Amino acid sequence: xxxxxxxxxxxxxxxxxxxxxxxxxxxxxxxxxxxxxxxxxxxxxxxxxxxxxxxxxxxxxxxxxxxxxxxxxxxxxxxxxxxxxxxxxxxxxxxxxxxxxxxxxxxxxxxxxxxxxxxxxxxxxxxxxxxxxxxxxxxxxxxxxxxxxxxxxxxxxxxxxxxxxxxxxxxxxxxxxxxxxxxxxxxxxxxxxxxxxxxxxxxxxxxxxxxxxxxxxxxxxxxxxxxxxxxxxxxxxxxxxxxxxxxxxxxxxxxxxxxxxxxxxxxxxxxxxxxxxxxxxxxxxxxxxxxxxxxxxxxxxxxxxxxxxxxxxxxxxxxxxxxxxxxxxxxxxxxxxxxxxxxxxxxxxxxxxxxxxxxxxxxxxxxxxxxxxxxxxxxxxxxxxxxxxxxxxxxxxxxxxxxxxxxxxxxxxxxxxxxxxxxxxxxxxxxxxxxxxxxxxxxxxxxxxxxxxxxxxxxxxxxxxxxxxxxxxxxxxxxxxxxxxxxxxxxxxxxxxxxxxxxxxxxxxxxxxxxxxxxxxxxxxxxxxxxxxxxxxxxxxxxxxxxxxxxxxxxxxxxxxxxxxxxxxxxxxxxxxxxxxxxxxxxxxxxxxxxxxxxxxxxxxxxxxxxxxxxxxxxxxxxxxxxxxxxxxxxxxxxxxxxxxxxxxxxxxxxxxxxxxxxxxxxxxxxxxxxxxxxxxxxxxxxxxxxxxxxxxxxxxxxxxxxxxxxxxxxxxxxxxxxxxxxxxxxxxxxxxxxxxxxxxxxxxxxxxxxxxxxxxxxxxxxxxxxxxxxxxxxxxxxxxxxxxxxxxxxxxxxxxxxxxxxxxxxxxxxxxxxxxxxxxxxxxxxxxxxxxxxxxxxxxxxxxxxxxxxxxxxxxxxxxxxxxxxxxxxxxxxxxxxxxxxxxxxxxxxxxxxxxxxxxxxxxxxxxxxxxxxxxxxxxxxxxxxxxxxxxxxxxxxxxxxxxxxxxxxxxxxxxxxxxxxxxxxx
Numbered sequence: 001x002x003x004x005x006x007x008x009x010x011x012x013x014x015x016x017x018x019x020x021x022x023x024x025x026x027x028x029x030x031x032x033x034x035x036x037x038x039x040x041x042x043x044x045x046x047x048x049x050x051x052x053x054x055x056x057x058x059x060x061x062x063x064x065x066x067x068x069x070x071x072x073x074x075x076x077x078x079x080x081x082x083x084x085x086x087x088x089x090x091x092x093x094x095x096x097x098x099x100x101x102x103x104x105x106x107x108x109x110x111x112x113x114x115x116x117x118x119x120x121x122x123x124x125x126x127x128x129x130x131x132x133x134x135x136x137x138x139x140x141x142x143x144x145x146x147x148x149x150x151x152x153x154x155x156x157x158x159x160x161x162x163x164x165x166x167x168x169x170x171x172x173x174x175x176x177x178x179x180x181x182x183x184x185x186x187x188x189x190x191x192x193x194x195x196x197x198x199x200x201x202x203x204x205x206x207x208x209x210x211x212x213x214x215x216x217x218x219x220x221x222x223x224x225x226x227x228x229x230x231x232x233x234x235x236x237x238x239x240x241x242x243x244x245x246x247x248x249x250x251x252x253x254x255x256x257x258x259x260x261x262x263x264x265x266x267x268x269x270x271x272x273x274x275x276x277x278x279x280x281x282x283x284x285x286x287x288x289x290x291x292x293x294x295x296x297x298x299x300x301x302x303x304x305x306x307x308x309x310x311x312x313x314x315x316x317x318x319x320x321x322x323x324x325x326x327x328x329x330x331x332x333x334x335x336x337x338x339x340x341x342x343x344x345x346x347x348x349x350x351x352x353x354x355x356x357x358x359x360x361x362x363x364x365x366x367x368x369x370x371x372x373x374x375x376x377x378x379x380x381x382x383x384x385x386x387x388x389x390x391x392x393x394x395x396x397x398x399x400x401x402x403x404x405x406x407x408x409x410x411x412x413x414x415x416x417x418x419x420x421x422x423x424x425x426x427x428x429x430x431x432x433x434x435x436x437x438x439x440x441x442x443x444x445x446x447x448x449x450x451x452x453x454x455x456x457x458x459x460x461x462x463x464x465x466x467x468x469x470x471x472x473x474x475x476x477x478x479x480x481x482x483x484x485x486x487x488x489x490x491x492x493x494x495x496x497x498x499x500x501x502x503x504x505x506x507x508x509x510x511x512x513x514x515x516x517x518x519x520x521x522x523x524x525x526x527x528x529x530x531x532x533x534x535x536x537x538x539x540x541x542x543x544x545x546x547x548x549x550x551x552x553x554x555x556x557x558x559x560x561x562x563x564x565x566x567x568x569x570x571x572x573x574x575x576x577x578x579x580x581x582x583x584x585x586x587x588x589x590x591x592x593x594x595x596x597x598x599x600x601x602x603x604x605x606x607x608x609x610x611x612x613x614x615x616x617x618x619x620x621x622x623x624x625x626x627x628x629x630x631x632x633x634x635x636x637x638x639x640x641x642x643x644x645x646x647x648x649x650x651x652x653x654x655x656x657x658x659x660x661x662x663x664x665x666x667x668x669x670x671x672x673x674x675x676x677x678x679x680x681x682x683x684x685x686x687x688x689x690x691x692x693x694x695x696x697x698x699x700x701x702x703x704x705x706x707x708x709x710x711x712x713x714x715x716x717x718x719x720x721x722x723x724x725x726x727x728x729x730x731x732x733x734x735x736x737x738x739x740x741x742x743x744x745x746x747x748x749x750x751x752x753x754x755x756x757x758x759x760x761x762x763x764x765x766x767x768x769x770x771x772x773x774x775x776x777x778x779x780x781x782x783x784x785x786x787x788x789x790x791x792x793x794x795x796x797x798x799x800x801x802x803x804x805x806x807x808x809x810x811x812x813x814x815x816x817x818x819x820x821x822x823x824x825x826x827x828x829x830x831x832x833x834x835x836x837x838x839x840x841x842x843x844x845x846x847x848x849x850x851x852x853x854x855x856x857x858x859x860x861x862x863x864x865x866x867x868x869x870x871x872x873x874x875x876x877x878x879x880x881x882x883x884x885x886x887x888x889x890x891x892x893x894x895x896x897x898x899x900x901x902x903x904x905x906x907x908x909x910x911x912x913x914x915x916x917x918x919x920x921x922x923x924x925x926x927x928x929x930x931x932x933x934x935x936x937x938x939x940x941x942x943x944x945x946x947x948x949x950x951x952x953x954x955x956x957x958x959x960x961x962x963x964x965x966x967x968x969x970x971x972x
Contacts, residue, residue: 011058012065013729015672015762016051021075024057025082031057031068037765038070040680040694040772044951045072047777047825048874049770049795050763052090056683063725066683071948074107075131079138080192085112086122086132086141089948091873092900093827097649099146099184100159100656102126103900103937105873109143110948111169119948122167125151127159131188131198135166142166142177142196144188149176164188164198164207177207178214183630184650202634228596228639235589237569240910241281242554246288248563250314251556251572254282255589257912259293259306261315264565264572267585270316272306273323276597278605278912279304281335281379286342291315292326294334294347296605303327303336303347303357327357327364332612335379339389339410346385346392346410350612351375354383354392356410367414372396373403376922378909381427385410387435388483395427405429405440407486417488419462419495426460432510433560436468436484437461439498439508439517446502456502459519461510461536462495468514469494475537478513498534509561518561518577522549529555531564533577544580598912599644600635605911606648606918610655615904615924616932620655627654641916648918658902658934659877659921667915675735675759677701678768679708681728688721689713689745690728696768697775704757711747719743735759770795777959781820784963788970790816797829797878806838809863818866818966820959821886824896828877836885839863839892868966870958871896871940877903881925883938893965894940896958903933941965 001008012018016035023030038045038054045052053072058065069085074096076087092105106128111120122141123129131144143166145151146159152174162184167174178185180200188198194209197217204217241254244264253260257278262269272291273279280301282293289308294301302325309320327333331350338345345357346367352375354368373381373396381403383394392410397403405420405427420426422444429440441457463469464486471478498517506529507520516533519541523530529552531544544564554567557577566573568587575582607628611619631651638644641664648662678699685691692712695701701708716722717731718741732740742755774793781791790813795801809819821839841862847855857864869892871883881903887894904921911918925933944961 015674042070046769046773050766095661097653104898105900133190230592239553267587301332459498512560613922659906675732676765689715707746713745716743790819793822797831822870824872826879832882869894895962899938901936
């Protein structure tokens with residue numbers, strides 16, 4: 001739009017992310033970063049499996065966009081004469097606003113010469129360099145950096161606060177221009193007269209030519225915002241918890257952190273709490289006249305109770321309700337649950353320990369210590385009172401090793417009894433209505449992933465008395481007599497597997513007479529929800545229903561398992577388990593909330609959450625309280641979630657830690673969505689239509705074949721012509737999955753022909769480019785090694801990637817002498833142990849037939865030949881852990897970039913607005929010597945970088961070096 005104001009002109013029409021970077025020297029063109037494919041020859045970054053970005057330009061008046069460089073860059077500036085481009089390279093998935101990092105992955109500034117095509121690296125400091133801006137004469141460059149004065153000579157010097165520096169472009173020493181502290185300087189820009197402008201502390205600052213000190217520029221915007229105050233919305237699609245009242249006439253819900261009560265019969269709803277803070281873990285008292293829940297107010301989580309008036313019989317019709325804080329602790333109190341007699345309350349203390357509070361005496365007793373378990377996710381391990389109040393049933397252990405089911409005495413010595421004792425993953429335990437049977441889920445018998453992780457689980461049950469077990473065996477199951485004590489000594493003999501094959505359970509509940517188990521499961525392939533009753537004597541199941549899972553928010557059961565309630569975005573469905581009959585009640589949760597107040601709460605909540613869960617209790621030496629105060633002052637001026645997550649990125653970036661990037665997941669169905677055709681476009685083409693540079697194997701165009709090849713020109717889509725200054729993208733908007741008729745001028749001449757194909761989803765081209773990248777690397781390895789070496793790419797540290805590695809090496813490469821294991825562009829998961837074990841096989845013996853045919857030497861399921869490891873700056877999380885294992889255990893030579901140390905396990909719990917994603921690295925990998933992996937680079941045996949020239953020429957120097965290293969290992 002014009003500087004003086006006026007109409008806004010849309011310049012581009014692709015739905016993938018784009019960001020303006022700079023105007024051309026004459027102001028006639030806009031250079032921008034676009035998340036699109038580059039060219040088939042420049043494929044190094046296709047290993048990411050997504051279009052990480054290219055530099056493009058478009059006329060300031062609009063028209064066809066054209067590629068400038070097939071390289072990603074987060075910031076750039078053009079020299080005054082338009083001959084050179086200073087740009088910031090992109091080489092990591094890390095939060096762009098992270099501060100204090102020293103590694104190969106931090107951004108550097110490069111200088112590109114349009115005439116010679118050369119790229120020159122301008123910065124050598126290994127901290128972050130950003131915001132390049134040419135001086136008016138083009139002879140020097142301003143930029144922002146964390147480099148201290150000592151960083152001129154020492155590239156690893158400890159970072160300082162971001163400030164503006166200036167470097168001569170033809171020799172000379174860089175000099176610091178500004179000297180601010182604490183908060184970073186951002187977005188430096190230089191005017192034609194040499195005036196330097198930048199932002200600091202959300203304010204504009206200016207340094208005039210010849211001035212010694214910068215001054216703040218007063219800015220007054222006489223405009224308010226419409227996005228303040230309360231917003232009314234239907235929260236029925238945001239139900240995160242649900243529980244039935246003891247008599248089954250009400251359902252208590254948590255939606256967007258608020259407590260509601262609904263009638264399953266009529267769908268009527270009543271709001272119980274109304275705060276910008278979160279409420280959690282709601283439950284009814286045994287008499288149904290009190291609701292118990294945790295709430296984060298006044299700086300910590302405490303336990304609250306809402307009680308009916310004396311004359312009231314239900315929350316939906318109550319005339320008087322009162323709320324009080326029942327448990328007030330200095331730590332966080334979570335997951336409260338009344339004892340069966342309603343006189344005591346069990347709760348989690350500081351997330352892990354279990355305590356029992358007696359309101360009558362005001363005493364709180366610990367029955368399970370903090371060291372007995374560790375929550376990876378919020379409220380990961382639930383617990384339950386036994387019907388007689390004598391025991392608490394819970395999960396103990398650690399998700400990284402194994403978890404067990406334990407019963408703990410609620411009085412006396414608080415003895416603990418391990419019911420599962422399996423060494424596998426056991427969880428989600430519950431009592432039968434009479435307390436004589438305990439059921440839970442276990443991955444002990446599950447179909448395990450190739451990576452050895454349990455993929456599905458079975459339902460297990462333990463009968464706590466011999467009489468109860470015998471009755472089950474005889475098919476005479478009945479409820480146990482009151483007061484019957486458990487016999488723990490015989491538990492191993494009275495434990496049975498209930499399901500005959502592994503399942504993905506949603507809910508399990510024992511019937512009142514202990515004769516059947518109600519099981520609700522998710523069918524992965526079909527997406528169906530199935531409910532069945534399993535006869536515990538015979539093991540035979542009887543289906544209750546099978547329904548599509550789409551739209552179901554919660555499934556809960558009545559205490560006696562006679563009724564199921566399916567809570568959906570628009571209705572509550574009640575299912576009678578005995579008959580399968582169901583009824584529907586319309587359901588809406590129309591409620592108001594204040595987004596701005598929620599932002600304040602989420603900020604405070606996450607500040608506390610990081611303080612309590614960050615893997616390093618010293619918080620990397622950062623004064624976290626001071627940082628809170630420094631950034632919280634912006635909150636009154638933020639009214640949009642996008643701005644809020646930017647604030648959180650800057651705030652969390654102060655910790656210099658991985659896994660702390662914030663994002664806002666947009667969900668606007670009305671936005672553009674550009675379908676893809678499996679094509680590279682030649683944007684240098686002039687004239688009508690768009691010219692094909694190449695097709696992607698397996699893509700829509702390649703499958704359609706015919707004239708859709710390099711050099712062909714697409715003239716029209718479904719009859720709509722593409723003019724000389726038009727892009728094809730508007731014609732592909734919202735066309736994914738649809739058949740399109742392309743009018744094509746063949747590359748070899750002749751008249752236009754029509755070709756029909758089906759357009760693919762956005763992002764599919766990136767997947768196809770990744771597959772081509774893998775095949776290209778495999779071909780390179782074969783050529784470079786003379787056919788001696790195999791190749792596999794570990795895309796993620798997950799089971800599906802492990803299956804591909806196994807398939808590659810034990811299949812097509814089984815006869816190779818060795819293999820290149822490429823972990824570049826891997827964002828992590830949890831596979832370091834399994835991958836390490838797979839690559840460390842040692843052959844020593846094997847099977848031979850009676851005729852002397854050698855069937856191969858063991859181990860048959862592990863790679864027992866030499867390998868070499870490839871790694872780069874994009875390795876993240878567990879993909880930074882594995883290279884350490886590989887190098888330390890001497891598995892083979894390692895080649896590539898120094899990998900930044902990001903070896904932590906992240907927790908990203910849901911926020912009030914689930915579109916806001918915030919994380920905290922809660923567990924840190926640490927060596928036996930006591931050194932954390934975080935911020936500790938993993939250095940390969942041979943450091944090899946991939947500069948822009950190599951990328952643009954189609955070379956992969958890292959791969960070439962890895963092949964050479966492994967051949968040397970083999971004794972080339």
